[in-house]
Each structure stands twice: as structure tokens, then as C-alpha cells.
Amino acid sequence: MRHYIYIILAFLFTNVVLLTSCKKKDILSTDGISFTTDTLLFDTIFTTVGSTTLNFRIHNTSNRPVKVDEIALMGEANSNFRINVDGISGDVHTDITIPAKDSIYTFVEVTLDPNNGTTPLIIEDSIRFSVNGNYSYVLLAAWGQDAYFYNRDTISGVLPNDKPHVVYSSVRVVDGQDLTIPAGTDFYMHKNAIFYVSESALNINGTVDDPVTFQGDRLEDFYDDVAGQYYGIYFDHAKTSTINHAIIKNGTSGIHIFETHPSNTDYTVKLYNTELYNHASYGLFNFLNGTVYGENVSIHSNGTYAYFSLVGGDYYFKQSNFLSYGGNASVAFALRNHYTDVDAQTTYYNGVNEGKFYNCILDATGDNSFGFDTINDDNNSINFNFEFDYCALKAKDEITDDSRISNILWNRFLGFENQSEKDFHLTAGSPLIDAGSTDFTHSNGIDIEENPRTGVPDIGAYEFQ
Secondary structure (H helix, E strand, O other), X not given: OHHHHHHHHHHHHHHHHHHHHOOXXXXXXXXXXXXOOOEEEXXXXXXXXXXXXXXXXXXXXXXXXXXXXXXXXXXXXXXXXXXXXXXXXXXXXXXXXXXXXXXXXXXEEEEEOOOOOOOOOEEEEEEEEEEOOEEEEEEEEEEOOOOEEEOOEEOOEEOOOOOOEEEOOEEEEEOOOOEEEEOOOEEEEOOOOEEEEEOOOEEEEOOOOOOEEEEEOOOOHHHHHOOOOOOEEEEEOOOOEEEXXXXXXXXXXXXXXXXXXXXXXXXXXEEEEEEEEOOOOEEEXXXXXXXXXXXXXXXXXXXXXXXXXXXXXXXEEEOOEEEEOOOOOOOOEEEEOEEEEOOOOEEEEOOEOOEEEEOOEEEEOOOOOEEEEOOOOOOOOOOEOOEEEOOEEOOOOOOOOOOOEEOOEEOOOOOEEEHHHOEEEEOOOOOOOOOXXXXXXXXXXXXXXXXXXXXXXXXXXOOOO
8 A cells, every 4th residue: 555655646746846847938958968079170370370260069959948057168268269159259158048959159269379489289278068067078179380280191102391290189001001201201299199000111211410200299398308298100010111210209109019011021110210219108119029120229218118029029129229217117128928818818929039139238227127028838839039249238147158148248337428318429438339249230330320330339329429
């Protein structure tokens, strides 16, 4: 009996509410709103004061009116943007009712003076919408210079270098459509942006006087040495790619290699006269049988490892620097030949058929400049070949009984010009001078700055002058 009383009371209460609510002119919807876009992108000119207006619609999909409690420009008076909602200007708008199955317009204007050299290449703000305690946002972004802009675009051929290239979310080199980047080209990568190369070749043709650069898109001095501003260059089953005279800095993983293209008869990525530094994780990350070759490469000042090889992959370096200094930096070179995918409950193993460091410096702030974590598969069939020859290494316990590690300068003060300022030129008296082997010099007999290596070469990327 009590059960039926509860049903009757609930029925009476519902009808009272409905009768009371019907006295209102409209019954407001508790549903949310939708927008015709989640991001407004403005293209502005570098040499003039940019001023343009774009718009989007706020749409009520419900069969009843909906009240938007607040529409607010998050940057308010400090913003470069201005908004106008349904014909009314202002940074904040409240209690706006949108009729059923109707929409209203929001107009957005941006004014920039990008002639200031410290103006960011991308200026952002957002508009916040509050409905029934729920928040939605529309992102506002304006290009701050005259540049080539990419937002999930695919590119190929030969890039122009007459103005900067700005990557907002991603740029893709895919499906066999190779890309060549000429000397003097500058790439500015937005937050979390990625340069993605898949089943194609990327050829970067910088010169000593006009290198190709990759860095974040914030130009203020504060961001000069801020790591993690974007991801990096990601090679996914890439065809043989060549990078010469490039500076890649301030990302998460400067270069990430994932496997290699099945048609390759050469290394996946070949690096010459290139500097990778100040990345949040790794300067160079080689995963699952990618292969890499390098001459006159300087990888330094990264968050963890200069070079991390995970689940196999071949490598051959000569006349190069691998320096793990500062922050959370660990060993300069780390190799792990196994990886466990917890979700798939699978462990992957791979070997190293070629692993060579010749005339190279490997140094770190810790006790050891290199570390191996290797296990074999059930068939004991994995190769692990490595060789250090004429190198400067650091180790808590020097290794003197392994033929694969020979002609080593152990635990020396290296004599850099200014390590704290990331200047790794050699000073007079450095033990690295004339300590290399002529068998392993750069193919053109030069250092990273194209200074000649005469006589017995120095160890590392820089020849003492």
C-alpha cells in the first residue's frame, strides 16, 4: 500500500510543477549549445597593423529556448581580440536567450602590430560560454607575421624560403610525396605541433651560413631556452632522409624515428653538421628498428638522454657530441632492446646489428655517460653489436677488458669553451685535441662548422682552431 501512495504523491508533485511552469511564456531548455567552429584562425600581415573580422554562430539545437548565462572573452581588456555578440560589443555578455532551433552570431576582431620583433607568431585567446554551469570554449588564434602557415596540411616538393613557416598543429609529408627544405628556411612550431614524415623522404639542405632551423613560435626572449614547446620531427616508416646543417631546438623529442621503410637499403635518417638541443625528453629517439647515421652531430642539453635507442635499431656515428648536462639529464646514450606493451601483454625484442661510435664524445653529469638494458628472447637469437673506438667516455668503473671498447679517454675534463653557455668548442690543452683517428673523420674532412680537420683529428664535432 505504501508503494502506491509514493507513486500517487510523485504524480501529484509532477503535475503541480508542470502547471506552475506553464504560466511562464517559455520553458527554457537545459541542453547545451553548439558552435559552427571550435577555432577561429586569423591570417595577419607582418608589415601592417592587421585588422579583420570573422564570425561564428552559436546554435541552439533544442526545441525550447536556451539561456546562455555568460559569454566572456578570457583575455578581457588585455586581449588583442574584441567580440560582438548579436550586435552588442563588450568583453562580457550575460543572460542571453537563444530561441528554439535558432542561432545568434558572434563577431570577432583582432588588431595586431606585429612590427615588434618580440611579437609571438601566433597570438591566442578564447571565448568562454557558460550554460547551466557547464563551460564551452571557442579558441581564437591570429598569425602575427607574414609567413606560410600550416594547420594539418600536407606538403611536398621544394619549399620556398622567402618567409618563415609556421606549423599550428601539424604538417605532413606522406604517401611518397618527398619534401626538400632549402638553406635558410625557418620553421616555427606552435604548442604540441609535430612535423610528420611517413613513407616519404625529407631532405633538409642547410649550409653553414644558412642553416635550417626548427624552434617554438614564441619569439620573446623568455622562450629562447624553454624546452617542450612542440613535439619534434617524427619519421614514421620514412624513406631514407638526409638532414644537413640544421638546428633543431626546444621541442620534446627533436628527432623521433619509428621503424624504417621496407624499400630502404640505406639508413632511415642521415644527419650531417646538425645540432639537436634543449628538448624536454630526448634529442634523438630511435624506436623499433629505425636506423640512423651521423657525422658532425652535436646533441646536448636535453631533459633525459641525448640519444635513446629503444627496441633495436642500427646506428653509426663519428665525430659527434652526445652531452647530457643539467636538469633531469641522465646518461648521454641509453639503449634498451626490449619494450613491454602492457595493454597487449606483449614484450618486443630487437637486436642491434650495427652500433658504432667513432671519434665521439659521450659525457654526462652523472657517473656514466652510457647505459645498456638488454635481454634476450626465448630463442637467444638477438644480436647486440656495439663498438666505441677513439671516444671520450665517462664511467664509474672503466672498462678495459672488452675489445669492443678501445682507445678510450676515460673520465677526462674535456676542456670546453663554456659548458654552461652551451659552447662546446675546444680550448687549448683539451685532451680531445689530436686524440681521434684519421680512419673516422667526416667524409669531406671538415668539422660541424666546415673547418678543415688537418692531420690527426680532434675527438667530437668541433675541431680546435
